[in-house]
Amino acid sequence: MNAKHQQGPAGYRGYDRDTQPDYLYPPYASTVKRSPSQPLVPMQATLSEITGPVFGFDRILANDADLTKQGAGDPIGERIVVTGRVLDGNARPVPHTLVEIWQANSAGRYPHRRDNHDAPIDPNFHGAGRTITDAQGRYRFVTIKPGEYPWRNHYNAWRPAHIHFSVFGPSFLTRLITQMYFPGDPLLEYDPMFMSIPDAQARQRLVSTFDWEHTIPEQALGYRFDIVLRGRDETPAENPFAA
Amino acid sequence: MYTTSSQTIGPYLHIGMAWAVDPEFAGPAVKGERITVEGRIVDGDGSAVSDAMLEIWQANAQGRYAHPDDTRELSLDDGFMGWGRVTTDEDGRFRFRTIKPGRVPGANGMQAPHLNVTVFMRGMLKQLVTRIYFSGDAANDEDPVLKLVPESRRDTLVARPGNGVLEWNIVLQGRGETVFFVI
Numbered sequence: 001m002n003a004k005h006q007q008g009p010a011g012y013r014g015y016d017r018d019t020q021p022d023y024l025y026p027p028y029a030s031t032v033k034r035s036p037s038q039p040l041v042p043m044q045a046t047l048s049e050i051t052g053p054v055f056g057f058d059r060i061l062a063n064d065a066d067l068t069k070q071g072a073g074d075p076i077g078e079r080i081v082v083t084g085r086v087l088d089g090n091a092r093p094v095p096h097t098l099v100e101i102w103q104a105n106s107a108g109r110y111p112h113r114r115d116n117h118d119a120p121i122d123p124n125f126h127g128a129g130r131t132i133t134d135a136q137g138r139y140r141f142v143t144i145k146p147g148e149y150p151w152r153n154h155y156n157a158w159r160p161a162h163i164h165f166s167v168f169g170p171s172f173l174t175r176l177i178t179q180m181y182f183p184g185d186p187l188l189e190y191d192p193m194f195m196s197i198p199d200a201q202a203r204q205r206l207v208s209t210f211d212w213e214h215t216i217p218e219q220a221l222g223y224r225f226d227i228v229l230r231g232r233d234e235t236p237a238e239n240p241f242a243a
Numbered sequence: 244m245y246t247t248s249s250q251t252i253g254p255y256l257h258i259g260m261a262w263a264v265d266p267e268f269a270g271p272a273v274k275g276e277r278i279t280v281e282g283r284i285v286d287g288d289g290s291a292v293s294d295a296m297l298e299i300w301q302a303n304a305q306g307r308y309a310h311p312d313d314t315r316e317l318s319l320d321d322g323f324m325g326w327g328r329v330t331t332d333e334d335g336r337f338r339f340r341t342i343k344p345g346r347v348p349g350a351n352g353m354q355a356p357h358l359n360v361t362v363f364m365r366g367m368l369k370q371l372v373t374r375i376y377f378s379g380d381a382a383n384d385e386d387p388v389l390k391l392v393p394e395s396r397r398d399t400l401v402a403r404p405g406n407g408v409l410e411w412n413i414v415l416q417g418r419g420e421t422v423f424f425v426i
Contacts, residue, residue: 012426016245021368028251030366033287037416040371040425041392046349048359049426051310052300053326059263091244102259110255114294128259164252164259171312172300172359173426175370179250196368197248206248228244 011045012173012230013089021196028192029153045173052171055098057132065131067103067143071124077106077144079220082180082208085137086167089231093137094174100130100166101141108147117149142220148187160187160194169229180225181207249369254294256363257330268299268327268341273320275304275342279408280358280375283335286366287416291335295364295413299327299339299375301357306345317345338408346382355382355389362413362423371423375411378403388424396422 023035063069068079082101086094104110104127107119111127125144133139146161162179169175181188188194188207197203205228214222252260269275284292302308302325307317309325325344329337346353358375376383378401383389389397399421402411413421 019245019248021249023368023371025368028366028368031368033290034292034364034366034415036371036420036423037287038396038420038422040423043388043391043424043426044350045426046354046388047308047313047347048300048302048354048357051308051312053324054310087244089244089246100259100263102255110258112255112258114254126258128262130259130262164250164256166252166259171310172361172372175298175361176247176249177252177363177370178247179253193250193368196250202245202248205245206250228247230246231244 018199019202025196049172067129070126073124075125080145081214081220081222083140084225086133086227095135098168099139102128103146103163106144108149160185174229252363254365266339270322273323279340281338281408282412284413293333295331298361300359301325302344306347349387351387355386376401
């Protein structure tokens with residue numbers, strides 16, 4: 001009998017091959033001194049890893065999911081709706097989980113003391129949002145389309161427009177921080193962070209899709225971005241998506 | 244379905260993450276031995292990592308996780324989530340206060356008290372996962388996870404008392420490199 005069955009709840013499957021970047025990816029220069037040189041130690045999930053923090057709705061305020069309503073006036077830029085579902089690897093919605101986002105303003109500037117890019121700060125745009133998924137795993141933000149900006153990784157390096165996403169899911173093992181990109185961005189293929197993901201289809205899944213359904217007439221274009229967290233072990237009979 | 248790819252938290256993490264940063268994980272009513280953990284994160288050159296975030300996940304003093312999958316009949320503490328988030332300062336230092344967790348079951352017997360740690364930073368394309376154990380705890384010798392780690396590297400997972408706090412550091416690369424797990 002497998003040890004994890006003695007503990008009760010099932011463990012989580014590993015990551016799909018080539019969907020995750022390595023720690024060391026020299027084209028992204030900062031990984032060179034910040035990646036472990038020793039192999040990671042493999043271990044079985046225990047109760048410590050199949051559990052994780054549970055956030056209450058009490059910590060979310062009214063305008064936390066509308067980044068255009070957090071200042072005294074309207075922020076500059078193109079208003080957009082960003083929406084999608086958080087699912088697990090077994091295609092089930094992940095309800096009531098915390099989703100946090102942050103991003104640059106429409107000029108490609110972060111309101112952060114370490115961002116010295118010569119582009120204007122927008123006093124009406126703070127660049128952070130958070131929400132909790134509904135019972136079907138859905139989330140929705142209203143924000144401003146972020147600008148591209150230069151960085152110093154290599155000569156003439158520019159980050160494609162992106163929104164940072166942080167998601168918890170039901171356990172310590174499902175924790176994910178990623179970035180959502182925009183369709184048709186010419187900078188994607190030159191971006192070491194995007195290109196650090198070995199599998200081209202996995203990369204493409206970080207690119208949001210334009211979405212008429214969530215576009216609000218005369219108000220905002222809609223973009224859709226679904227997030228899939230690690231799924232629990234299941235027997236093939238229970239899981240129609242198992243290989 | 245394929246798991247969404249990870250990307251780095253980047254240098255401006257504070258914008259999105261700061262609202263939930265709080266070095267006090269346990270309110271005054273939470274039962275258990277109070278501990279303060281302090282440390283520093285350094286890279287392969289020994290330079291301070293001033294833009295890292297740590298998230299800690301832990302059981303309460305009874306060894307119970309505040310999560311629906313921990314169904315054991317052990318009491319929970321009101322208002323103790325068992326989770327906290329801190330960031331490093333200009334010198335790569337972090338500090339948090341909590342209670343020492345109790346023992347929880349593992350794959351082969353009970354585990355020694357430990358804190359589960361997730362590490363994020365610019366220059367790291369996906370999180371690293373490690374653990375903090377407690378120096379001098381008799382249960383460490385029988386902990387099934389510590390046994391997986393070469394004896395010469397186990398020290399990197401153990402917080403040691405000094406100046407009224409527990410010191411635990413992260414060395415990302417090279418001499419004294421911290422043990423990280425893949426689960």
